[in-house]
Amino acid sequence: MKFGAYTPDDESHSRCFVTSTYEFYFKNGYGASVTRGMNSYGGKEGLWELAVLKYRKEVWGYWDICYDTPITNDVIGGLDVAGVEKLLKRIEALPEAKSRKRFRVKRPRLGLNRRD
Structure with missing residues (x-):
């Protein structure tokens, strides 16, 4: 299935839920999951x-739904093919995605090297 000029990078179909999902990945680190079911x-x-995706560099090959883009903070439903193509173009034009920060837990020192 093509959405205008865009051909999906991955697709899956579920007979049980009568669902088709197409995923698009762009060089800027963003992508989209387009579903109908x-x-x-x-x-x-x-x-x-449509849901905007973001590549997680810390987990190689993993794309996650992104809720903090100028395009949307949720999924966007009720789209026809032209509407999907319009949003794919906007996602592809986003500035390069920055990877999420990994939080390190500071652990208390045990005091082994302490001088009292």
Whole structure:
């Protein structure tokens, strides 16, 4: 399935949930998951749902839903093919994604090297 000029990098289909999912990955570290099925927003009407994805560098090959882009802070449902293509173009034009910071837990020192 193509969405205008965009061909998916990955796709999956579920007969059980009558769902089709197409994923797009861009060089800027963002991507999109485009889904249509019984449980997607607009799926019963034959429309598509889009979620913005972000590549997680600390977990190689893992893409996660991103809720903090200028495009949306949630998924966008009720899209036709032209609407999906428009959003894919905007996602591809986003500035390069920065990796999430990994938080290190500071552990208390045990005092082994302490001079009293």
